[in-house]
Amino acid sequence: MTSLIPVLDCHNDLPFALREKAGYDVQRLNQVREELHTDLVRMRRGGVGAQFWSAWVPSSIPQEDAVVATLQQIDAIHRLTAAFPETLQPARTADDVESALATGRIASLIGLEGGQSIADSLAVLRQMFHLGARSMTLTHNDDLAWATAATGAAEAQAEADGTAGSPGARSTCGLTGEGLAVVAEMNRLGMLVDLSHTNERTQLDALGASTVPTLFTHSSVQSVNPHPRNVTDRVLERIAATDSVLGLTFVPAFVSSDVRQWILDRSQARIDLGIDDPNRSNSLTRPYSMPAAPRPGQSCEDARAHNTAHHAGFDYGDTDAEVPPAAAARLADWEVAHPEPRATLDGVVAHLEAAREAVGITRIALGGDYDGAATLPAGLEDVSRYQDLLHALADRGWSRGDLEALAFRNVLRVMRAAEDGADEPAEAAPQV
Template sequence: MPAPTPPSDIADRIAALLDRHPVWDGHNDLAWEARGQVGYDWSALDIGAGTAGRTHTDIARLRAGGVGAQFWSVYVPSDLPGSAAVTATLEQIDAVRRMVETWPDAFALALAADDVEKAWASGRIASLMGAEGGQSVDSSLGTLRMLYDLGVRYMTLTHNHNTPWADSATDEPSRHGGLSEFGVEVVREMNRLGMLVDLSHVSAATMDAALDVTEAPVMFSHSSARAVCNVPRNVPDDVLARLGDNGGLCMVTFVPAFVNPDIGAWRAEAADAARERGIDPASYTAFSAFAEEWEAAHPIPPTSLDDVVAHIEHVRDVAGIDHVGLGGDYDGASGFAPGLEDVSGYPNLLAALVGRGWADADLAKLTSGNMLRVLRDAEGVAERLATERGPGTARFDRG
């Protein structure tokens, strides 16, 4: 069943709000989709002309969704070895930068909070980058610093697999039980640089360990609430409760398996079946192909926009209104709820929240106000730390 069309008065109210406070989304995998479909040839994946049916994202639909800032994920698989992961990440960064250069009337590269506001003033979509997984730096603080210099403004500490210094939510717990000593130094160096520490994908132990170390607000770029949908990728309430003191942000994702308990159970069953077949469910490429086959014989349960609303309101209730945002994960998942099928759907979500009594001031925090504050706060910490310590010198012991 399609999502209902908002009444004209609510639609007008949301349009006016988005004009002042556009959506700042935490995670979009268009660059990886471009790699798979066209080898990063933006002329063959013309998001200016429109790519409906091929991707969840193009310029017209970003405009329709009221998106004014996007963290473009520069994702690479977490089972890529060492330097291969670094090379693939550099290719992703290049792809995002070339996308911005190809459509300069639509996009503006943003390296700081001030750049985001300048992009809005010019009517363009602020484009930031986030590296999805510590595999992208191959256990090197020097590589981390170079990614920052190239424009990466957050790094997710892990993806689906553990790194040698941090535990993932979807891998076996390692001997360091969260963060190793080197992992602590990674967080400290990210604070010093002003690179946001992203705790999506990491284990609960890693979440707590990072919160114990960090001097800057953390973020969850695309995670939801474990109390509403009990899957490892979601955030437990005790961690959500810590965001108030930290100043951080949980950007609620729309991924069906992370918002709907029935689909979460379906995915867990598929993961068990994959293991029986000798397929690692943490391997994004291999498991995605298996899941398509599994779905043909085991239809996926339905999801709805209300599932996402439940997570947003739970995060608000536990962490506080200053600590909730949006992280759709478009072009990184499939089967999104009716009304949220692609990046044009954010107004439908806001309309549902209006129907539940949300005030414009709170909607403005959800769409972008909270993320703007978090980035500014991280920049402030980096400015202070620049006077207190130099670049980290820790080196990972490769044995």
Template sequence: MTDHLTRAHQLLAEHPVVDGHNDLPWALRAQVRYDLDQRDISTDQSACLHTDLPRLRAGGVGAQFWSVFVRSDYAGDTAVSACLEQVDAVRQLAARYPDDLELAFTADDMEAVRGRGRIASLMGAEGGHSINNSLATLRALHLLGVRYMTLTHNDNVDWADSATDEPRHGGLTRFGEEVVREMNRCGMLVDLSHVAATTMRDALRVTTAPVVFSHSSARAVCDHPRNIPDDVLEQLPANGGVAMATFVPKFILPAAIEWTERADENMRAHGFHPLETTPAAMKVQHAFADSNPRPRATVATVADHLDHMREVAGIDHIGVGGDYDGTSFLPDGLEGVDGYPRLIAELLDRRWSEADLAKLTWHNAVRVLRDAEAVARADTRPASHATIDQLDQRDQVEP
């Protein structure tokens, strides 16, 4: 494994990781209200964050989709404003650390920023509630640099079902289909992490551009609704999309599902949202873990998912999206963004070729964005001004 770790570092120097999803902006909001003096990520922040610049460099990360996430219990204009504040946070990070981070908006930008020795910084909006049922707001996010939108987060939106809510629409509504078409027209990747399997299938039926799963693993390996069923993975070669395996233990290790449900209930009982990662919230989480030893995922657990996803979808349609700073616990060996070389070493030990690993880490993610851009350039339709009232005729079931 020592030799494989050395080879992993060498490979990542040439073909760095494009990570599909990192929640550092939300962690900075929750912990210090974006006061970057209090959380100077140019130094080791391992006591309170999964992510900082030294560990991004050590992990071989060459491009990062920063999640401009807002919780799905935010609604309406509140959600839109919070998303814009998240966009501003990413821009502030790039301005503060120009030797390490540089904003990227296209696949060519990703390559150019990497060539300058910096980490290409892209943005993905996590949850369609952030557009407040407005295609104009969707377009505005794209103009600000957001390059994917996850159609839902943990709760349904008015036009799409989430994987972790009670079904309300049976997938996408007519307006939801129009959202997908408008994303295609703009060149914004349709992200199908978090959505119900019915929504995945509807989106794949409607889209004319490749889709992405920014942080989802294989449902056949861990039967959690946040993961991707095999019949959907099988559609990715025809679509051209990429599924990026996540590291969240409850999504990759069956034994962790029930434990996490109990940990979430404990958080609520102490007055915290289960996703909260403030020091006070983490103290509660770790106290629960001390009293209730948690099942431990490992690097090998993630590799099992990638083995399966490669077998079903093919090597051209997989990537990685760790969900760092968006979860309380991580697999052993992948506790921070510096863990990627250990994952690559594990895959080398499983006889993955260096050519295949280069696709996993860099080439697939760059290609999927480039292909979405090509679809947008060829699309001559005018901007859509459809509204949810027009298309869904107020026939939705009230939540």
């Protein structure tokens, strides 16, 4: 590999990190921001040429509130793109992405992460599309009335009932008639159907119903690590059959079986120490509370200060309840005796090679999930490290053509397929 290969990353949670840590202040991102995984300096170092920014809000909040918060997320992405026109170019189509790559700017794309953002309304979905959203994950961590999550109540109940099957693949609940209508409307609009976070039944239903290839923006492979958020062998077969694309992610619990087991063990330790309810199932997902956005007349700094004072950091398996000091001390002792394992770049390579073997080089991509996980694997600590991953794959015999397919060409293909399948011509982004 003699030169940078541009990366079209499918999933980055910087917008929510800016809400929590900066009160939506988008300035100074042209400097290294050590409190974040992402800034424009390190994106350039990593060769990021296009980014799907995640307009994500928690699936645990009321859906009407989720719509408002999603609009705030989209607004932050628009303001971020407008603040750095020399570096970022708004993008809504594959042609927009190629235009940005040709001019040396980073294509700035928007993806919704979870159907809670549309509050059971196709009208809201259409308006999100008109605001620039070009993909939507059907669920986040919680079930919806019309789609089932890999980590939601239906799968938890199926596991508790002893139903046979892989993690995230036990429940027979998938897409309802309403869910199929959502997929059909996304196809009509030309909006990518993102199946990360959904359970196997929802994935198979959507793969069967969609008239164009789908995209998994940030998932990995269950045969390497049996996390419910990873993709089963049966779904891999359908990805290949439908010419869809699997975006492999860097989230440590998805990458490393040791990290996944440590999270489960820590959740059990909290129960054993009397911190959590023994009837509460062990959790592999992070509970989220909602940081504040600036109110009218309030500055970004005021909102940031409020969140610093009132918004506790996220942690795997923790509840919102205050932990008694004695129990907290015993938990700290447990963590000293059981240090958290570290996922590695080599672990990500293992998932990439397993996915390539299962679905082929033309059906895999990258979705790092930077600023959406507390830590990242050793060797992939921030967005500057993408080329290190590509170099590691080149050392294992991947050709430049293979790496370009992985890094950007495969996602451009599914974007074009979605645009070509839409009822109306693709709507390019307004240029700045």
